[in-house]
Amino acid sequence: MGHDVRDTIKDYxxxxxxxxxxxxxxxxxxxxxxxxxxxxxxxxxxxxxxRTNPDYDRLCKIKRTFHYLSNAYSTLYxxxxxxxxxxxxxxxxxxxxxx
Numbered sequence: 169m170g171h172d173v174r175d176t177i178k179d180y181x182x183x184x185x186x187x188x189x190x191x192x193x194x195x196x197x198x199x200x201x202x203x204x205x206x207x208x209x210x211x212x213x214x215x216x217x218x219r220t221n222p223d224y225d226r227l228c229k230i231k232r233t234f235h236y237l238s239n240a241y242s243t244l245y246x247x248x249x250x251x252x253x254x255x256x257x258x259x260x261x262x263x264x265x266x267x
Contacts, residue, residue: 177202226265 172189174180181198182188192201211229218224227234 177205 169180172180174182174187178198179187180189180192180201192198196204210233217228225231
């Protein structure tokens with residue numbers, strides 16, 4: 169969804185031929201997606217970290233999930249010597265904050 173920005177969540181499941189992207193409806197229903205998003209939490213927000221602290225971690229809410237997925241990906245996928253890279257990624261000159 170980050171690469172296909174729509175005005176509302178419901179627009180991703182549009183049946184209008186001009187705006188239709190069948191991928192979303194093939195994966196799950198709009199109501200199912202809304203239910204997952206309503207119940208999907210990475211961390212309890214009752215005690216949020218202090219954002220003014222110099223040691224504040226911008227990824228604190230997803231850190232456990234990020235590390236879990238990162239370890240799973242490195243265990244399950246070992247790239248070969250023949251890889252292709254998107255030219256837009258190769259030209260990236262920004263800074264990744266979660267390295």
